[in-house]
Amino acid sequence: MRSATLQVLLWRRALDPHVGRWSLPGGRLRPDEDVETSIRRQLAEKVDIRQLTHVEQLAVFSAPDRVPGPRVVATAFLGLVPSGVDPEVPEDTRWHPVADLPRTAFDHHDIVVRARDRLRSKLSYTNVGFALAPREFTISALRELYSAALGYKVDATNLQRVLSRRGLLSPTGDTAPSGRTGGRPAALFSFTGNGIEVTDPFAVFRPPPRRR
Amino acid sequence: MRSATLQVLLWRRALDPHVGRWSLPGGRLRPDEDVETSIRRQLAEKVDIRQLTHVEQLAVFSAPDRVPGPRVVATAFLGLVPSGVDPEVPEDTRWHPVADLPRTAFDHHDIVVRARDRLRSKLSYTNVGFALAPREFTISALRELYSAALGYKVDATNLQRVLSRRGLLSPTGDTAPSGRTGGRPAALFSFTGNGIEVTDPFAVFRPPPRRR
Protein backbone atom coordinates (compact mmCIF):
# COMPACT_ATOMS: atom_id res chain seq x y z
CA MET A 1 0.00 0.00 0.00
CA ARG A 2 1.38 3.47 -0.82
CA SER A 3 0.69 7.12 -1.61
CA ALA A 4 -2.34 9.10 -0.57
CA THR A 5 -4.74 6.38 -1.60
CA LEU A 6 -4.76 2.92 -0.13
CA GLN A 7 -3.44 0.62 -2.81
CA VAL A 8 -2.82 -3.06 -3.23
CA LEU A 9 -0.30 -4.84 -5.40
CA LEU A 10 -2.03 -7.13 -7.89
CA TRP A 11 -0.64 -9.45 -10.47
CA ARG A 12 -2.22 -10.14 -13.83
CA ARG A 13 -2.80 -13.85 -14.20
CA ALA A 14 -1.13 -15.53 -17.16
CA LEU A 15 -2.38 -19.03 -16.43
CA ASP A 16 -5.64 -20.61 -17.20
CA PRO A 17 -8.18 -20.34 -14.44
CA HIS A 18 -9.26 -16.70 -14.66
CA VAL A 19 -6.63 -15.63 -17.22
CA GLY A 20 -6.18 -11.89 -17.41
CA ARG A 21 -7.83 -11.17 -14.08
CA TRP A 22 -5.91 -9.53 -11.30
CA SER A 23 -4.86 -11.63 -8.34
CA LEU A 24 -2.94 -11.26 -5.13
CA PRO A 25 0.69 -12.31 -5.15
CA GLY A 26 1.24 -15.71 -3.61
CA GLY A 27 2.01 -19.30 -4.35
CA ARG A 28 2.39 -22.78 -3.03
CA LEU A 29 3.72 -23.51 0.41
CA ARG A 30 6.92 -25.55 0.40
CA PRO A 31 7.25 -28.38 2.88
CA ASP A 32 10.22 -26.81 4.64
CA GLU A 33 8.89 -23.30 5.21
CA ASP A 34 6.13 -21.85 7.36
CA VAL A 35 3.42 -19.68 5.86
CA GLU A 36 5.09 -16.39 6.69
CA THR A 37 8.40 -17.43 5.21
CA SER A 38 6.49 -18.54 2.17
CA ILE A 39 4.65 -15.30 1.58
CA ARG A 40 7.87 -13.34 2.06
CA ARG A 41 9.54 -15.54 -0.52
CA GLN A 42 6.67 -15.05 -2.95
CA LEU A 43 6.73 -11.30 -2.47
CA ALA A 44 10.47 -11.10 -2.97
CA GLU A 45 9.80 -11.80 -6.63
CA LYS A 46 7.62 -8.70 -6.88
CA VAL A 47 9.04 -6.06 -4.56
CA ASP A 48 12.21 -5.35 -2.68
CA ILE A 49 11.56 -7.40 0.41
CA ARG A 50 13.43 -4.93 2.63
CA GLN A 51 10.66 -2.44 2.04
CA LEU A 52 8.14 -4.66 3.78
CA THR A 53 7.56 -2.96 7.10
CA HIS A 54 4.85 -5.22 8.43
CA VAL A 55 3.43 -8.64 7.66
CA GLU A 56 0.64 -10.36 9.53
CA GLN A 57 -1.70 -13.28 9.06
CA LEU A 58 -5.22 -12.39 8.10
CA ALA A 59 -7.27 -15.56 7.83
CA VAL A 60 -7.58 -18.86 6.08
CA PHE A 61 -9.80 -19.02 3.02
CA SER A 62 -10.87 -22.57 2.41
CA ALA A 63 -14.27 -22.77 0.73
CA PRO A 64 -14.25 -25.92 -1.41
CA ASP A 65 -15.30 -23.96 -4.48
CA ARG A 66 -13.08 -20.94 -4.02
CA VAL A 67 -11.02 -21.96 -7.04
CA PRO A 68 -12.02 -24.17 -9.92
CA GLY A 69 -10.69 -27.71 -9.75
CA PRO A 70 -9.33 -29.34 -6.63
CA ARG A 71 -9.75 -27.22 -3.50
CA VAL A 72 -6.90 -24.92 -2.55
CA VAL A 73 -6.56 -23.64 0.99
CA ALA A 74 -5.09 -20.15 1.15
CA THR A 75 -3.63 -18.34 4.15
CA ALA A 76 -4.10 -14.66 3.48
CA PHE A 77 -1.70 -12.02 4.76
CA LEU A 78 -1.68 -8.30 5.24
CA GLY A 79 1.66 -6.83 4.16
CA LEU A 80 2.54 -3.16 4.31
CA VAL A 81 5.05 -1.00 2.46
CA PRO A 82 5.72 2.61 3.47
CA SER A 83 4.40 5.51 1.48
CA GLY A 84 6.80 7.15 -0.92
CA VAL A 85 9.13 4.27 -1.64
CA ASP A 86 7.28 3.69 -4.89
CA PRO A 87 8.87 0.32 -5.49
CA GLU A 88 9.69 -0.84 -8.98
CA VAL A 89 7.38 -3.67 -9.82
CA PRO A 90 7.57 -6.15 -12.70
CA GLU A 91 5.60 -5.65 -15.87
CA ASP A 92 2.76 -8.00 -14.93
CA THR A 93 2.02 -6.41 -11.54
CA ARG A 94 0.46 -3.07 -10.65
CA TRP A 95 -0.75 -1.06 -7.69
CA HIS A 96 -4.51 -0.66 -7.62
CA PRO A 97 -6.62 1.59 -5.40
CA VAL A 98 -8.41 -0.58 -2.88
CA ALA A 99 -11.51 1.53 -3.31
CA ASP A 100 -11.61 0.80 -7.04
CA LEU A 101 -10.44 -2.73 -7.67
CA PRO A 102 -10.39 -4.27 -11.13
CA ARG A 103 -12.03 -7.62 -11.80
CA THR A 104 -10.13 -9.95 -9.50
CA ALA A 105 -9.55 -13.67 -9.62
CA PHE A 106 -11.21 -16.13 -7.24
CA ASP A 107 -12.10 -14.70 -3.81
CA HIS A 108 -9.29 -12.18 -3.86
CA HIS A 109 -11.68 -9.26 -3.69
CA ASP A 110 -12.96 -10.53 -0.34
CA ILE A 111 -9.42 -10.97 0.88
CA VAL A 112 -8.50 -7.40 0.00
CA VAL A 113 -11.56 -6.09 1.81
CA ARG A 114 -10.67 -8.12 4.86
CA ALA A 115 -7.14 -6.78 4.77
CA ARG A 116 -8.39 -3.23 4.49
CA ASP A 117 -10.70 -3.68 7.45
CA ARG A 118 -7.97 -5.23 9.54
CA LEU A 119 -5.68 -2.32 8.79
CA ARG A 120 -8.37 0.17 9.68
CA SER A 121 -9.02 -1.46 13.02
CA LYS A 122 -5.39 -1.75 13.94
CA LEU A 123 -4.66 1.89 13.16
CA SER A 124 -6.80 2.69 16.15
CA TYR A 125 -5.31 0.50 18.85
CA THR A 126 -1.80 -0.30 17.64
CA ASN A 127 1.14 1.58 16.17
CA VAL A 128 0.83 0.00 12.67
CA GLY A 129 0.89 3.50 11.32
CA PHE A 130 4.66 3.27 11.43
CA ALA A 131 4.53 0.68 8.66
CA LEU A 132 2.80 3.12 6.31
CA ALA A 133 4.98 6.14 6.96
CA PRO A 134 8.45 6.87 5.63
CA ARG A 135 11.28 7.18 8.11
CA GLU A 136 10.72 10.92 8.55
CA PHE A 137 7.47 12.71 7.90
CA THR A 138 5.43 15.77 8.70
CA ILE A 139 2.24 15.53 10.69
CA SER A 140 0.16 16.54 7.70
CA ALA A 141 1.77 13.86 5.55
CA LEU A 142 0.95 11.35 8.28
CA ARG A 143 -2.56 12.71 8.39
CA GLU A 144 -2.90 12.00 4.67
CA LEU A 145 -1.84 8.42 5.23
CA TYR A 146 -4.22 7.83 8.10
CA SER A 147 -7.03 9.52 6.23
CA ALA A 148 -6.43 7.46 3.10
CA ALA A 149 -6.32 4.21 5.04
CA LEU A 150 -9.34 4.97 7.20
CA GLY A 151 -11.43 6.45 4.43
CA TYR A 152 -12.22 9.72 6.15
CA LYS A 153 -10.29 12.81 7.18
CA VAL A 154 -8.65 12.70 10.56
CA ASP A 155 -7.72 15.88 12.36
CA ALA A 156 -3.99 16.60 12.23
CA THR A 157 -4.04 18.20 15.67
CA ASN A 158 -5.65 15.26 17.36
CA LEU A 159 -3.62 12.72 15.43
CA GLN A 160 -0.47 14.28 16.76
CA ARG A 161 -1.86 14.44 20.25
CA VAL A 162 -2.97 10.83 20.33
CA LEU A 163 0.28 9.46 18.96
CA SER A 164 2.31 11.71 21.24
CA ARG A 165 0.38 10.67 24.31
CA ARG A 166 1.16 7.08 23.44
CA GLY A 167 4.82 7.93 23.10
CA LEU A 168 5.03 6.91 19.46
CA LEU A 169 6.38 10.10 17.93
CA SER A 170 9.76 11.70 18.31
CA PRO A 171 10.64 14.99 16.66
CA THR A 172 13.79 14.85 14.57
CA GLY A 173 14.50 18.52 15.13
CA ASP A 174 14.52 19.22 11.40
CA THR A 175 11.79 20.89 9.41
CA ALA A 176 10.51 20.31 5.93
CA PRO A 177 10.76 23.27 3.50
CA SER A 178 7.46 24.96 2.94
CA GLY A 179 5.89 24.72 -0.51
CA ARG A 180 5.85 27.36 -3.21
CA THR A 181 2.62 28.83 -1.86
CA GLY A 182 4.22 29.63 1.46
CA GLY A 183 3.17 28.51 4.85
CA ARG A 184 5.02 27.69 7.99
CA PRO A 185 7.58 24.93 7.50
CA ALA A 186 6.51 21.66 9.09
CA ALA A 187 8.48 19.89 11.78
CA LEU A 188 9.69 16.40 10.93
CA PHE A 189 8.91 13.39 13.09
CA SER A 190 9.76 9.74 13.16
CA PHE A 191 8.14 6.82 14.89
CA THR A 192 9.86 5.54 17.99
CA GLY A 193 9.47 1.71 18.06
CA ASN A 194 10.13 -0.62 15.14
CA GLY A 195 7.80 -3.61 15.36
CA ILE A 196 4.08 -3.56 15.80
CA GLU A 197 2.80 -3.04 19.30
CA VAL A 198 -0.62 -2.85 20.89
CA THR A 199 -0.78 0.65 22.29
CA ASP A 200 -4.35 0.76 23.54
CA PRO A 201 -5.20 -2.79 24.57
CA PHE A 202 -8.32 -2.23 26.59
CA ALA A 203 -11.01 0.23 25.71
CA VAL A 204 -12.95 -1.02 28.69
CA PHE A 205 -12.54 -3.53 31.55
CA ARG A 206 -9.04 -2.26 32.06
CA PRO A 207 -6.82 -4.26 34.36
CA PRO A 208 -6.29 -2.62 37.75
CA PRO A 209 -3.34 -0.22 37.77
CA ARG A 210 -0.10 -1.60 39.21
CA ARG A 211 0.33 -0.59 42.83
CA ARG A 212 3.78 0.05 44.12
CA MET B 1 -14.65 -23.12 28.47
CA ARG B 2 -16.90 -23.28 31.54
CA SER B 3 -17.35 -22.51 35.25
CA ALA B 4 -15.56 -19.82 37.20
CA THR B 5 -12.19 -20.71 35.78
CA LEU B 6 -11.30 -20.50 32.14
CA GLN B 7 -11.01 -24.05 30.90
CA VAL B 8 -10.14 -25.80 27.69
CA LEU B 9 -11.25 -29.18 26.42
CA LEU B 10 -8.27 -31.45 25.85
CA TRP B 11 -8.05 -34.95 24.55
CA ARG B 12 -5.55 -37.53 25.71
CA ARG B 13 -3.62 -38.83 22.75
CA ALA B 14 -3.80 -42.55 22.12
CA LEU B 15 -1.61 -42.57 19.06
CA ASP B 16 2.11 -42.54 18.74
CA PRO B 17 3.61 -39.11 18.43
CA HIS B 18 3.32 -37.78 21.98
CA VAL B 19 1.21 -40.66 23.34
CA GLY B 20 -0.50 -39.80 26.60
CA ARG B 21 -0.08 -36.05 26.24
CA TRP B 22 -3.08 -33.79 26.06
CA SER B 23 -4.00 -32.24 22.75
CA LEU B 24 -6.65 -29.99 21.28
CA PRO B 25 -9.53 -31.66 19.49
CA GLY B 26 -9.20 -31.56 15.74
CA GLY B 27 -8.40 -33.62 12.71
CA ARG B 28 -7.84 -33.68 9.01
CA LEU B 29 -9.60 -31.36 6.63
CA ARG B 30 -11.74 -33.15 4.07
CA PRO B 31 -11.64 -31.95 0.48
CA ASP B 32 -15.32 -31.00 0.42
CA GLU B 33 -15.49 -28.92 3.60
CA ASP B 34 -14.06 -25.59 4.65
CA VAL B 35 -12.02 -25.26 7.83
CA GLU B 36 -14.91 -24.10 9.99
CA THR B 37 -17.17 -26.93 8.88
CA SER B 38 -14.31 -29.25 9.61
CA ILE B 39 -13.67 -28.09 13.16
CA ARG B 40 -17.38 -28.24 13.92
CA ARG B 41 -17.47 -31.79 12.64
CA GLN B 42 -14.48 -32.75 14.76
CA LEU B 43 -15.97 -31.17 17.85
CA ALA B 44 -19.29 -32.91 17.34
CA GLU B 45 -17.55 -36.10 18.37
CA LYS B 46 -16.65 -34.59 21.73
CA VAL B 47 -19.43 -32.25 22.77
CA ASP B 48 -23.00 -31.50 21.88
CA ILE B 49 -22.45 -29.17 18.96
CA ARG B 50 -25.55 -27.14 19.77
CA GLN B 51 -23.81 -25.87 22.88
CA LEU B 52 -21.16 -24.15 20.79
CA THR B 53 -22.07 -20.49 21.06
CA HIS B 54 -19.15 -19.03 19.15
CA VAL B 55 -16.44 -20.26 16.79
CA GLU B 56 -13.77 -18.15 15.17
CA GLN B 57 -10.51 -18.62 13.36
CA LEU B 58 -7.42 -17.91 15.38
CA ALA B 59 -4.36 -18.39 13.20
CA VAL B 60 -2.45 -20.85 11.09
CA PHE B 61 0.35 -22.78 12.76
CA SER B 62 2.73 -24.04 10.14
CA ALA B 63 6.28 -24.36 11.47
CA PRO B 64 7.90 -27.23 9.57
CA ASP B 65 8.90 -28.95 12.81
CA ARG B 66 5.68 -28.39 14.76
CA VAL B 67 4.92 -32.11 14.62
CA PRO B 68 7.33 -34.97 14.09
CA GLY B 69 7.36 -36.41 10.60
CA PRO B 70 5.97 -34.64 7.55
CA ARG B 71 4.81 -31.08 8.22
CA VAL B 72 1.20 -30.56 9.17
CA VAL B 73 -0.43 -27.17 8.74
CA ALA B 74 -3.06 -26.47 11.38
CA THR B 75 -5.74 -23.81 11.38
CA ALA B 76 -6.47 -23.07 15.01
CA PHE B 77 -9.90 -22.00 16.24
CA LEU B 78 -11.38 -20.42 19.32
CA GLY B 79 -14.64 -22.13 20.27
CA LEU B 80 -16.79 -21.16 23.23
CA VAL B 81 -19.36 -23.03 25.30
CA PRO B 82 -21.48 -21.26 27.90
CA SER B 83 -20.86 -21.63 31.60
CA GLY B 84 -23.01 -24.09 33.45
CA VAL B 85 -23.91 -26.46 30.66
CA ASP B 86 -21.23 -28.83 31.96
CA PRO B 87 -21.31 -30.96 28.84
CA GLU B 88 -20.81 -34.66 29.04
CA VAL B 89 -17.50 -35.46 27.44
CA PRO B 90 -16.09 -38.83 26.41
CA GLU B 91 -13.73 -40.75 28.64
CA ASP B 92 -10.58 -39.64 26.86
CA THR B 93 -11.30 -35.91 27.03
CA ARG B 94 -11.30 -33.50 29.96
CA TRP B 95 -11.66 -29.83 30.79
CA HIS B 96 -8.41 -28.27 32.02
CA PRO B 97 -7.86 -24.85 33.57
CA VAL B 98 -6.08 -22.67 31.04
CA ALA B 99 -3.95 -21.25 33.82
CA ASP B 100 -2.68 -24.72 34.75
CA LEU B 101 -2.31 -26.82 31.63
CA PRO B 102 -0.96 -30.35 31.69
CA ARG B 103 1.88 -31.41 29.39
CA THR B 104 0.43 -30.80 25.96
CA ALA B 105 1.26 -32.29 22.60
CA PHE B 106 3.06 -30.39 19.85
CA ASP B 107 2.53 -26.61 19.90
CA HIS B 108 -0.91 -26.86 21.48
CA HIS B 109 0.15 -24.93 24.54
CA ASP B 110 0.95 -21.93 22.34
CA ILE B 111 -2.37 -22.27 20.61
CA VAL B 112 -4.27 -22.24 23.89
CA VAL B 113 -2.43 -19.13 25.03
CA ARG B 114 -3.24 -17.42 21.76
CA ALA B 115 -6.89 -18.36 22.14
CA ARG B 116 -6.97 -17.04 25.68
CA ASP B 117 -5.44 -13.75 24.60
CA ARG B 118 -7.87 -13.40 21.73
CA LEU B 119 -10.79 -13.97 24.04
CA ARG B 120 -9.47 -11.42 26.52
CA SER B 121 -9.14 -8.78 23.84
CA LYS B 122 -12.52 -9.40 22.34
CA LEU B 123 -14.30 -9.21 25.68
CA SER B 124 -13.40 -5.55 25.67
CA TYR B 125 -14.62 -4.42 22.26
CA THR B 126 -17.21 -7.01 21.23
CA ASN B 127 -20.16 -8.79 22.78
CA VAL B 128 -18.45 -12.24 22.92
CA GLY B 129 -19.40 -12.36 26.56
CA PHE B 130 -22.75 -13.70 25.42
CA ALA B 131 -21.01 -16.89 24.34
CA LEU B 132 -19.75 -17.55 27.84
CA ALA B 133 -22.95 -16.85 29.73
CA PRO B 134 -26.00 -19.07 30.11
CA ARG B 135 -29.26 -17.85 28.69
CA GLU B 136 -30.21 -16.10 31.92
CA PHE B 137 -27.78 -14.90 34.52
CA THR B 138 -27.25 -12.47 37.36
CA ILE B 139 -24.79 -9.64 37.07
CA SER B 140 -22.54 -11.16 39.70
CA ALA B 141 -22.48 -14.47 37.86
CA LEU B 142 -21.52 -12.59 34.73
CA ARG B 143 -18.91 -10.76 36.70
CA GLU B 144 -17.40 -14.11 37.69
CA LEU B 145 -17.21 -15.13 34.07
CA TYR B 146 -15.58 -11.94 32.91
CA SER B 147 -13.17 -12.00 35.84
CA ALA B 148 -12.20 -15.60 35.18
CA ALA B 149 -11.63 -14.97 31.51
CA LEU B 150 -9.72 -11.73 31.98
CA GLY B 151 -7.66 -12.89 34.93
CA TYR B 152 -8.57 -10.06 37.26
CA LYS B 153 -11.68 -8.90 39.08
CA VAL B 154 -13.95 -6.60 37.19
CA ASP B 155 -16.40 -4.37 39.01
CA ALA B 156 -19.97 -5.64 38.83
CA THR B 157 -21.42 -2.13 38.81
CA ASN B 158 -19.35 -0.98 35.89
CA LEU B 159 -19.73 -4.22 34.00
CA GLN B 160 -23.47 -3.73 34.06
CA ARG B 161 -23.18 -0.11 33.04
CA VAL B 162 -20.87 -0.75 30.13
CA LEU B 163 -22.93 -3.59 28.75
CA SER B 164 -26.14 -1.67 29.29
CA ARG B 165 -24.88 1.42 27.55
CA ARG B 166 -24.01 -0.74 24.59
CA GLY B 167 -27.51 -2.13 24.59
CA LEU B 168 -26.40 -5.71 25.17
CA LEU B 169 -28.37 -6.56 28.30
CA SER B 170 -32.08 -6.98 28.74
CA PRO B 171 -33.65 -7.71 32.12
CA THR B 172 -35.88 -10.77 32.10
CA GLY B 173 -38.02 -9.41 34.93
CA ASP B 174 -37.32 -12.44 37.09
CA THR B 175 -35.00 -12.62 40.03
CA ALA B 176 -32.75 -15.37 41.30
CA PRO B 177 -33.43 -16.61 44.84
CA SER B 178 -30.97 -15.29 47.38
CA GLY B 179 -28.60 -17.75 48.98
CA ARG B 180 -28.87 -19.20 52.51
CA THR B 181 -26.91 -16.30 53.95
CA GLY B 182 -29.50 -13.81 52.79
CA GLY B 183 -28.95 -10.79 50.64
CA ARG B 184 -31.12 -9.07 48.14
CA PRO B 185 -32.24 -11.37 45.34
CA ALA B 186 -30.44 -10.64 42.10
CA ALA B 187 -32.25 -9.61 38.96
CA LEU B 188 -31.86 -11.91 35.97
CA PHE B 189 -30.63 -10.69 32.61
CA SER B 190 -30.08 -12.09 29.17
CA PHE B 191 -28.02 -10.90 26.27
CA THR B 192 -29.89 -9.21 23.47
CA GLY B 193 -28.17 -10.19 20.18
CA ASN B 194 -27.19 -13.70 19.14
CA GLY B 195 -24.09 -13.57 17.00
CA ILE B 196 -20.86 -11.78 17.73
CA GLU B 197 -20.77 -8.08 17.05
CA VAL B 198 -18.15 -5.37 17.37
CA THR B 199 -19.61 -2.99 19.91
CA ASP B 200 -16.72 -0.58 20.35
CA PRO B 201 -14.95 -0.41 17.01
CA PHE B 202 -12.81 2.67 17.42
CA ALA B 203 -11.13 3.72 20.60
CA VAL B 204 -9.63 6.63 18.72
CA PHE B 205 -9.76 8.17 15.23
CA ARG B 206 -13.49 7.72 15.20
CA PRO B 207 -15.26 8.26 11.91
CA PRO B 208 -17.22 11.52 11.72
CA PRO B 209 -20.82 11.15 12.90
CA ARG B 210 -23.41 10.67 10.16
CA ARG B 211 -25.08 13.96 9.24
CA ARG B 212 -28.70 13.89 8.13
Added chain:
DNA sequence: CCAAAAGTGTTGGAAATACACCCATGC
Protein backbone atom coordinates in the same frame (compact mmCIF):
# COMPACT_ATOMS: atom_id res chain seq x y z
C1' DC C 1 0.77 43.03 3.93
C1' DC C 2 -1.78 38.98 2.57
C1' DA C 3 -2.51 34.17 1.82
C1' DA C 4 -1.30 29.65 3.20
C1' DA C 5 0.08 26.07 6.00
C1' DA C 6 1.62 24.52 10.67
C1' DG C 7 1.17 24.44 15.36
C1' DT C 8 -1.06 25.62 20.16
C1' DG C 9 -4.67 26.47 23.53
C1' DT C 10 -9.16 25.85 25.10
C1' DT C 11 -13.48 24.01 25.64
C1' DG C 12 -16.97 20.61 25.72
C1' DG C 13 -18.43 16.08 25.94
C1' DA C 14 -18.35 11.10 26.29
C1' DA C 15 -17.26 7.23 28.73
C1' DA C 16 -15.06 4.52 32.19
C1' DT C 17 -13.62 3.86 37.14
C1' DA C 18 -14.23 4.29 42.01
C1' DC C 19 -16.91 4.67 45.86
C1' DA C 20 -20.56 6.03 48.92
C1' DC C 21 -25.04 5.01 49.84
C1' DC C 22 -29.66 2.72 49.58
C1' DC C 23 -32.53 -1.74 49.01
C1' DA C 24 -34.22 -6.41 49.84
C1' DT C 25 -33.67 -10.68 51.75
C1' DG C 26 -32.48 -14.73 55.47
C1' DC C 27 -31.89 -15.63 60.04
Added chain:
DNA sequence: GCATGGGTGTATTTCCAACACTTTTGG
Protein backbone atom coordinates in the same frame (compact mmCIF):
# COMPACT_ATOMS: atom_id res chain seq x y z
C1' DG D 1 -32.45 -5.85 63.86
C1' DC D 2 -28.37 -7.19 61.67
C1' DA D 3 -25.49 -9.25 58.41
C1' DT D 4 -25.19 -10.11 53.54
C1' DG D 5 -25.28 -9.43 49.00
C1' DG D 6 -27.60 -6.55 45.11
C1' DG D 7 -28.43 -2.14 43.00
C1' DT D 8 -28.25 3.04 42.22
C1' DG D 9 -26.38 7.61 42.32
C1' DT D 10 -22.56 10.57 41.94
C1' DA D 11 -17.89 12.40 41.66
C1' DT D 12 -13.50 12.04 39.45
C1' DT D 13 -10.56 11.01 35.81
C1' DT D 14 -9.13 10.27 31.35
C1' DC D 15 -9.30 10.92 26.80
C1' DC D 16 -10.86 12.47 22.43
C1' DA D 17 -13.07 15.87 19.01
C1' DA D 18 -13.77 20.42 17.55
C1' DC D 19 -12.42 24.85 16.72
C1' DA D 20 -10.54 29.37 17.46
C1' DC D 21 -6.29 31.50 17.60
C1' DT D 22 -1.26 32.21 16.96
C1' DT D 23 3.11 31.43 14.38
C1' DT D 24 6.02 31.23 10.36
C1' DT D 25 6.81 31.08 5.87
C1' DG D 26 6.38 32.72 0.34
C1' DG D 27 4.99 36.13 -2.66
